[in-house]
Amino acid sequence: MTVPEVDAHAVPTDAFLLDVREDDEWHAGxxxxxxxxxxxxxxxxxxxxxxGKPVYVVCRVGGRSAHATAWLNAVGHEAINVGGGMQSWALAGRPMVSESGQEPFVA
Structure with a gap:
């Protein structure tokens, strides 16, 4: 499966970023x-x-989001996988928040 992919630091700040992780992962950061x-x-x-606009898809390390990206492209969206997922996002120093009020982290 070949899907379009960019590094976390290359995701535009105004991009539509779709997080396909589970609720507990989302709440953590x-x-x-x-x-x-x-x-x-x-x-x-x-x-x-x-x-009609690019959709950047992210998960924890890039596997689930690659599948989601492939499916979205197959149904007519312009989807791009975020390589390395939220782990790469955090390593790139991109902003993160949590739903718990605690320091955000990649669960």
């Missing part, structure tokens, strides 16, 4: 502007993803 749709809900909620 995520990009401030990300939209959370867990992988298992993606097909049912695909209408929440804007058409």
């Amino acid at each position: 995520h990009a401030p502007e990300a939209v959370h749709i867990p992988m298992g809900e993606l097909q049912a909620r695909v209408e929440e993803i804007p058409a």
Whole structure:
């Protein structure tokens, strides 16, 4: 499976960033502007993803998001995988927030 991919530091600050991780991972730490749709809900909620603009897809390390990217491209979206996932996002020093009020981390 070959999908378009960029490094975390190359994701535009105004990008539509789709986080496909599970709820516990999201609560621990995520990009401030990300939209959370867990992988298992993606097909049912695909209408929440804007058409006609690039969608950057992220998970923990890049595997689930690569599958989501391939599927989104197959159904007509312009999707790009964030290589290395949120682990790379954190290593690149990109902003993160948590839902718990604690210091954000990649779960």
